[in-house]
Amino acid sequence: MSVIKIAMIGSGAGGLITSSKLVAQLSEEIKQEKVSITIFDKKETQEFQPGYLEVAFRGTRPAKLKRPAENLVPRGVNVVHANCASLDIDNHQIITEKNQEKYDFDYVVVSTGCSPDYSQIPGLKEANLDFYTDADVSSRIFSTLETVKSGRIVVGIAGLPYKCPPSPNEAAFMADEYLRRHERRKNVDITFITPYTRIYTAEPINEVIEPLYSERNIESRTVFNTDSVDPAKKEITSLEGETLKYDYLFLTPPHKPAEFLKGTDFSDDEGWVKVDKKDLHITDHDYAFAIGDTNNIPTSKAGVEAHLEGIVVANNIATNISGSGSKHFFTGRTQCSMETGFHHATFVVGTYDRPVEKIKPSIMNYTEKKVMEEIYWASLHGHYEWLFKYHFKKDYFSEGTS
Amino acid sequence: MTTYNIDSKGTACPGPITDLIRAYRKASNGDIIILQATDPGVVPDAKAWCGMTKNELVNTKENGTEYEVTIKVTAKK
Numbered sequence: 001m002s003v004i005k006i007a008m009i010g011s012g013a014g015g016l017i018t019s020s021k022l023v024a025q026l027s028e029e030i031k032q033e034k035v036s037i038t039i040f041d042k043k044e045t046q047e048f049q050p051g052y053l054e055v056a057f058r059g060t061r062p063a064k065l066k067r068p069a070e071n072l073v074p075r076g077v078n079v080v081h082a083n084c085a086s087l088d089i090d091n092h093q094i095i096t097e098k099n100q101e102k103y104d105f106d107y108v109v110v111s112t113g114c115s116p117d118y119s120q121i122p123g124l125k126e127a128n129l130d131f132y133t134d135a136d137v138s139s140r141i142f143s144t145l146e147t148v149k150s151g152r153i154v155v156g157i158a159g160l161p162y163k164c165p166p167s168p169n170e171a172a173f174m175a176d177e178y179l180r181r182h183e184r185r186k187n188v189d190i191t192f193i194t195p196y197t198r199i200y201t202a203e204p205i206n207e208v209i210e211p212l213y214s215e216r217n218i219e220s221r222t223v224f225n226t227d228s229v230d231p232a233k234k235e236i237t238s239l240e241g242e243t244l245k246y247d248y249l250f251l252t253p254p255h256k257p258a259e260f261l262k263g264t265d266f267s268d269d270e271g272w273v274k275v276d277k278k279d280l281h282i283t284d285h286d287y288a289f290a291i292g293d294t295n296n297i298p299t300s301k302a303g304v305e306a307h308l309e310g311i312v313v314a315n316n317i318a319t320n321i322s323g324s325g326s327k328h329f330f331t332g333r334t335q336c337s338m339e340t341g342f343h344h345a346t347f348v349v350g351t352y353d354r355p356v357e358k359i360k361p362s363i364m365n366y367t368e369k370k371v372m373e374e375i376y377w378a379s380l381h382g383h384y385e386w387l388f389k390y391h392f393k394k395d396y397f398s399e400g401t402s
Numbered sequence: 403m404t405t406y407n408i409d410s411k412g413t414a415c416p417g418p419i420t421d422l423i424r425a426y427r428k429a430s431n432g433d434i435i436i437l438q439a440t441d442p443g444v445v446p447d448a449k450a451w452c453g454m455t456k457n458e459l460v461n462t463k464e465n466g467t468e469y470e471v472t473i474k475v476t477a478k479k
Contacts, residue, residue: 160420160427239478
């Protein structure tokens with residue numbers, strides 16, 4: 001009997017949790033060499049991406065967020081240290097960037113995330129410091145913030161889509177907190193810009209945070225569609241021709257999927273992978289899946305989505321191979337934390353069928369966020385699945401029926 | 403003149419308005435954006451967006467659980 005080969009493209013949160021769950025559910029088959037799992041990724045270090053805000057606005061050392069990738073890969077999983085150059089789903093084949101090597105598979109899971117795309121907005125890259133690229137780039141914001149005594153900081157959303165929907169608002173709150181704690185807020189303006197009609201797109205959360213913007217004296221400019229940035233004049237111009245001056249720019253750039261996905265028949269015109277929003281299989285291929293930031297489902301681009309989707313997909317692959325268990329369907333559950341400063345946080349919680357809830361910021365929510373950060377690395381090994389099931393009340397998947 | 407047909411059916415807020423903003427970035431003055439959605443919030447959201455950006459709301463249609471909003475891009479510099 002030939003070995004059933006499962007390919008994981010990407011070793012971020014989605015790739016690791018999917019692999020862990022597969023190893024747990026298919027341990028016997030792996031031991032008997034009936035199943036093999038291989039991760040494709042050239043990254044040697046993984047970073048805790050939600051921690052970029054802490055690096056940028058609280059001065060956490062970038063090293064604290066980094067872990068060697070080899071320590072995170074579950075035992076029993078093979079690693080090919082190369083990125084995917086092309087994926088041919090019809091012919092069950094991956095070609096890697098390194099030496100154009102070919103690998104075949106029976107199942108494939110694409111979990112390649114997304115990254116800032118500065119090419120969409122002229123001048124933005126030269127002018128901006130972001131907390132999305134990596135931990136080291138994020139630390140440049142803190143180095144800058146330490147020197148700020150006056151002027152205008154502009155934060156907010158420069159383009160869509162982007163990952164971690166609450167993070168631009170968190171940047172506003174955390175910059176405000178830093179400057180107040182250091183008694184430098186009086187001479188510094190903070191302006192939040194967004195292309196949406198509200199400070200936060202979902203009305204229930206907007207109702208929660210809009211009063212905080214007034215209370216903290218954070219100015220907001222809604223329906224501001226950033227067109228270009230002039231680093232010499234320190235000026236942002238909108239698509240409608242409005243201009244906004246800045247002294248310090250910490251904007252959220254639009255994001256893009258991995259290059260190899262663009263132009264494929266299974267992605268949309270920007271390269272986001274088209275999947276069924278409930279079982280996450282790619283278009284017509286029931287053996288190919290895409291999870292996390294890289295797919296086009298209407299949920300947040302956030303680590304928690306990759307995590308929950310990974311659990312669902314791993315279960316379905318394992319069930320299919322072992323012939324036992326029931327199929328799971330993702331409900332679109334989201335659970336994004338939003339820090340509102342001074343040890344308070346709210347959560348953006350909803351599903352495909354349940355609108356976002358109105359949750360007031362509290363110290364308890366902040367504590368919960370911090371606990372999740374502490375257990376993050378271990379959770380990628382599947383160690384805290386019981387906690388996820390308890391916490392999410394199992395409403396991130398439905399069983400048996402769609 | 404280009405017509406952008408945007409299918410946001412099955413997505414809830416902020417899906418349709420996100421899709422509208424992404425299409426708007428690609429469009430030029432005179433282009434038409436036709437946004438289809440199943441989220442009833444799309445109509446008030448698109449009206450508010452047109453009012454605030456000064457783009458033209460051409461019409462809105464409702465067919466049972468489906469909504470269609472037609473916008474003419476007029477506000478770009």
